[in-house]
Amino acid sequence: MHDHRAAAAPAPTFRPLTDDDPAEVGGYRLYARLGVGGMGRVYLSYTRGGRPVALKVVRPELAEDPEFRHRFAQEVASARLIHGLYTAQVVDAGPDDATPWLATAYVPGPSLQQVVHRTGPLPEPTVLLLVAGIAEALQAIHAVGVVHRDLKPANVLLATDGPRVIDFGIARAADAVGLTGTGLRIGSPGFMAPEQALGAPATPATDVFALGALAACAAGGTPPFGHGPESGALYRVVHEEPDLGAVPPGLVDLVRHCLAKRPELRPTPAQLIEAVHRHPALGGGLRFTDGWLPRPVATEIRRRADLPQAPAEARTVHVPAPTLQVPAPSLHEAPTAPAPAAPAPRPEAAPPAADRRSARPAARPGSRRRTAAVAAIALLLGAVGTYVLLVDGPDDQQDDPGPQADAPAVSGTPTPSSPASARPSPATVAGYTAVYTGRELVSPDHSYEFDLKTGTVAAEETASWFVGRTAAEFLVADTNDTYLAPDDRPGPADCLTGLADRPATRLDFAGLQGKAFCVRGQDGRDLAVVRLLAAAPGDGPVRVSVDYYRQDGS
Known part of the structure; x- marks a missing residue:
């Protein structure tokens, strides 16, 4: 069970369906x-x-x-x-x-x-x-x-x-x-x-x-x-x-x-x-x-109790989600220009016959304000390279990360994300295959947690394999073992040794400078390495880098 104490706005109750959901x-x-x-x-x-x-x-x-x-x-x-x-x-x-x-x-x-x-x-x-x-x-x-x-x-x-x-x-x-x-x-x-x-x-x-x-x-x-x-x-x-x-x-x-x-x-x-x-x-x-x-x-x-109501079948439409691309400065560098406004949604059109998903719940009032707030958070945190926010409904975070390049090397100038075709092939290390490495994620406040399985940020209680956070520490599920590595580059073999010999009990931000921690999934096979990149004061945004490894044959 998570152990946050600061009061926060509740996570969305009704989350839109995704392509992975049946109609x-x-x-x-x-x-x-x-x-x-x-x-x-x-x-x-x-x-x-x-x-x-x-x-x-x-x-x-x-x-x-x-x-x-x-x-x-x-x-x-x-x-x-x-x-x-x-x-x-x-x-x-x-x-x-x-x-x-x-x-x-x-x-x-x-x-x-x-x-x-x-x-x-x-x-x-x-x-x-x-x-x-x-x-x-x-x-x-x-x-x-x-x-x-x-x-x-x-x-x-x-x-x-x-x-x-x-x-x-x-x-x-x-x-x-x-x-x-x-x-x-x-x-x-x-x-x-x-x-x-x-x-x-x-x-x-x-x-x-x-x-x-x-x-x-x-x-x-x-x-x-x-x-x-x-x-x-x-x-x-x-x-x-x-x-x-x-x-x-x-x-x-x-x-x-x-x-x-x-x-x-x-x-x-x-x-x-x-x-x-x-x-x-x-x-x-x-x-x-x-x-x-x-x-x-x-x-x-x-x-x-304010339940979403579906539109009539004849009015069912599929509106593609707009994308905000925000060039991100360094965490310690003031933004030089405001975030560009989100592009206007494309006109509604009837979905193709193959698209069997139900229409998503209508956006609640205030969704435009939230979109602007998220863009501001992106500018504040400054993920290395171009930080792309996929805005899908008023409070939605994507369950499927989709094609996403590994994070580029740190440099003084933001660079665009690499196309999927340019991504390096996942490496196999110590019987584990890297599903993704160096993926940078931002949790706006403690009501959002990191979904390690999908490499996304999700509202609390919705992540399939979560790392949560308070204003001062990371939290994991009781069924997930953790290990605090002595440096920020542990691999699967290092994680397995540390999880067996030196499991961690607390993951304070103060003790993670220059280090990383390993998290073992409840299936006993998946491994993730999480690095703290930046944490704003109080219950502000937290930025991490995540590597996710799957055991071969699982």
Whole structure:
């Protein structure tokens, strides 16, 4: 889980579809992308009656596994039986389709992870209500013989009438496949129960442990077993007591009870609900009234309820994205000329018959101001060579970097990017192939993270393999190991040695001068080398250079 603390403007909820996205899935037309997770991509769609749904499409590598498909079909059948008020109801599914998918009721609210990330710890009464609502959701899930296995802040959505637990239909199915082969692990290290970390069967008590860790994170702002590499978090879960120093005293006993190492010592969901009822902070009134969430969260929910509407079929158009080419001065050199204005969009025209993508959501007010702001950031940061911003909708960042030359050598005069035909062939080093090297990326503020897989900058919670940042340090996922190299030119062999012998726990900007850090993907094969080039004061822009290596044969 990311651990930013500075408040920031929320990332866009509804991101435009790209060329990589299908136009429809299972007869559901797709209107926007909601996010990307370990199991697949999530899209916004509507039922024929007009109700919005969140449609999750399973990743291809899982879809190709017969055992996963079999278990997925079983779990979808079980999930259809779950009718808890605090779960996102499964409304449709295609377990036998070429690419399996699952549609649940759309919940117009942020995840608990996003809320803690942006606003910090939640008030004690809010946390108590969360515990009661999630415990009731677990009762409904366990009643049909399902164990969630991956209950964490990212899998709890906040709505005006209480929380909603999601993703209980896929976690168990994915647990049935050889996850070392797919590179995916079910369960997040800081929220996994000891028995789960040790490979023992998961039980309803496993979910209660996760609820305790989730409550500690919501109340204290950080997971009770800390951040850092997966191996360290799992060790602490199994062998160490949780750090509850940031949890309000009135919640410590409740949380500690859930985090008991032995499953039989943990409370049941029913006992948790009763404990919340008796808690003096609620005065015996367990009600999800309008004020149960802090005001900024309620405002965010209202924003997410403003759903994009697709144009009529006859008016569907495809408007190519304008490109801003901004000659970039040095970071320490004042720009000598303003950024050129973005070219006017070309006239709308009907798409060719082969273009099956849905029309993108209409731009929201203020998109022109954002375009100008991004251009100004490019001038401020001054990436070496010509810095090209692909503006695609009001808040979009490209998922596919497209043809892009490696960064040219540093010189006093900006030079244009090389054409794709002039790019050097990727080199093979120590069994790894360089997918791209020297790619310079700029994160405007901490709500944007670096997507290492695609070599782009993406809004938080959307990158497929992310490196996030605060105003003072880099952050990586709990499932990604890191190594701080002694210089700025480590190769794959250096990274592998360092990751095995000297894994890093913090990546402060101050300690990265003249150095680079290696990041290993959760699949255990991909490697990235990240160099800090420049960081503006406060929560200003951060510029990095990234090398991405893929293991041969993967």
